[in-house]
Amino acid sequence: EAVFDFSGSGRLELSLKAGDVIFLLRRVNTDWLEGTVRDRTGIFPESFVNIIKPLPESDSDEEGGASKSGNHAQSSYSCLRCYLLQPEGIDTRDICVEEDLSTQPSYEDLLSRMRDVFQVEDIALNYRDPEGDLIRILDDEDVTLMVQESKQTGSKVKRPVNQFPWELLV
Numbered sequence: 706e707a708v709f710d711f712s713g714s715g716r717l718e719l720s721l722k723a724g725d726v727i728f729l730l731r732r733v734n735t736d737w738l739e740g741t742v743r744d745r746t747g748i749f750p751e752s753f754v755n756i757i758k759p760l761p762e763s764d765s766d767e768e769g770g771a772s773k774s775g776n777h778a779q780s781s782y783s784c785l786r787c788y789l790l791q792p793e794g795i796d797t798r799d800i801c802v803e804e805d806l807s808t809q810p811s812y813e814d815l816l817s818r819m820r821d822v823f824q825v826e827d828i829a830l831n832y833r834d835p836e837g838d839l840i841r842i843l844d845d846e847d848v849t850l851m852v853q854e855s856k857q858t859g860s861k862v863k864r865p866v867n868q869f870p871w872e873l874l875v
Contacts, residue, residue: 706724706725706726706727706754706755706757707721707722707723707724707725707726707727707742707753707754708723708753708754708755709721709723709753710722710723711749711750711753713747713748713749716747717747717748718747718748718749719739719740719742719745719746719747719748719749720747721742721749721753721754725742725743726742726757727740727741727742727749727754728740728741728742728784728801729756729758729759729760730746730784730799730867730868731760732760733748736750736751736752737749737750737751738750738751738754741784741799741801744798744800744822745798746797746798746799760866761866761867783801783802783804783805783806783808783867783868783869784799784800784801784802784867784868784869785799785800785801785802785868785869785871785872785873786798786799786868786869786872786873787799787800787819787822787823787872787873787874787875788872788873788874788875789823789825789875790874790875796823798822798823799868800818800822802818806867806868806869806870809848809849809852810848811845811848812830812842812843812844812845812847812848815830815842815848815873816828816830819873819875823875825875828875829841829842829875830842830873830874830875831873831874831875832851832854832855832871832872832873832874833872833874834854835854835857839874851871852870852871854871855869855870855871856870
């Protein structure tokens with residue numbers, strides 16, 4: 706949670722208002738974190754925030770190791786990297802969802818979520834296959850295929866622990 710206002714400079718930094726609840730994605734270095742707030746993703750100084758739930762890799766024994774057993778008291782969040790491809794450029798968003806990384810969404814859920822996030826009705830969902838080709842998603846079977854293929858190629862891509870191994874191109 707942001708304790709102070711922070712005015713980010715440049716495109717990489719995330720502007721914060723005191724009271725904002727930021728979803729942490731990763732630690733950039735000892736002083737900076739990366740996170741998402743209000744559908745925007747960027748970096749910000751750790752000194753401006755109070756960490757409510759630490760990042761997974763910084764797990765210490767303060768929780769008595771309970772988090773390792775898998776029964777979380779609070780819900781866990783996962784992030785989905787999405788790209789809105791437009792004539793004027795690409796709008797990249799990390800969308801946080803209260804779902805486990807093993808959860809497979811339905812085609813209709815993905816479609817309605819992307820319409821909400823990007824505020825565009827007339828959209829198509831796509832993903833890149835292991836060869837790098839753009840594949841159109843038309844139904845739940847295509848979503849299943851995307852998830853299966855991403856599990857095979859996912860290890861090649863460096864991404865945060867809580868990010869789905871697949872990405873949507875809208």
